Amino acid sequence: MTGPAVQVIARARGRETARVRVVSAGLALAVLGVFTAGIAYGDFTIGVPDLLGSLVGSAPGPVEFVVHRLRLPRALTGLLVGFAFGLAGAIFQRLLRNPLASPDVIGVTSGASAIAMLSILVLGATGAVVSFAALLGAVLAASVIYLLSWRGGISGYRLVLIGIGIGAALTSIVSFLLTRAGINEAARALVWLTGSLYGSSWERIVPLVAFLVVLVPAAFLVSRMLPGLQLGDDQARGLGLPVERARLGLLLTGVALAGVATASAGPVAFVAFVSGPIAARLVGGARAALLPSALVGALVTLTADFVAQHLFGGQQFPVGVVTGVVGAPYLLWLLAMTNRAGRGG
Helix, strand or coil: CCHHHHHHHHHHHHHHHHHHHHHHHHHHHHHHHHHHHHHHCCCCCCCHHHHHHHHCCCCCHHHHHHHHHHHHHHHHHHHHHHHHHHHHHHHHHHHHCCCCCCCCCCCHHHHHHHHHHHHHHCCCCCCHHHHHHHHHHHHHHHHHHHHHHCCCCCCHHHHHHHHHHHHHHHHHHHHHHHHHCCHHHHHHHHHHHHCCCCCCCHHHHHHHHHHHHHHHHHHHHHHHHHHHHCCCHHHHHHCCCCHHHHHHHHHHHHHHHHHHHHHHHCCCCCHHHHHHHHHHHHCCCCCCCHHHHHHHHHHHHHHHHHHHHHCCCCCCCCHHHHHHHHHHHHHHHHHHHHHHHCCCC
């Protein structure tokens, strides 16, 4: 490659990197704004001086209680869960080169939901046991999908189709469990199943933070192999990449992120699905816009929770209701566009 060509490529990559940084900074500011609004606004409105004072322990007692016991845990859980879902969705979609390949579409979160419902409705479990069951269910579902998709390697299209089929079967199991449950148990399970930040607490945030401290750096580390994998298996092997090990590492990281997020807030619909495409449009299709995708996930979750709490009068809804309303039309539009273009996935 000649010197001028190298310079052109270097300048293009420099512009791409700069745009990713600008978009990430803008998204971070937007996340901070919605996060602050979620803490300050409500039936008991908190002014900026009191809000800042509560962060350093100098606010009046009622303000301290509302901020630290009620609103801050909920807002922080929404931020972390959305970040994890957005990052997981971007990893799946970039790795498999398919916009449908997000954990909530291909059955990973369906596995978490099925095992969580089993623990709630059959075993009567609550709290941390349900969270552990959801994480276990995500890992088991992903393992089954991966094994059934293996044919001397993994095809993104085949994995998506098998994942959708597995997800449909798991959804049927959830429906069966709900129909056999008592009214009170089914109502409690349905709130979790919709995806909700109700009941967020510091006790739930601690394990979520512990997992993400490990998983987020791991995700950005293994994502360094994404550009090579996106060239195709043959070219990636030609570059010396261990294709199957790299793909398996990325899938495991994405599954763990989706499982941890689902364990903390339930299967919040479509956050993982929409975050990657939105981020890609904002950064102009950068090769691996993982950080913008994660920030979009956090922004979508926090905004949806704010809407669910305050924009329906006195009625509050789980955050998954709002994200489902946004995500379902996007899924239909994407399927229509894919069909019109004659692409299989």
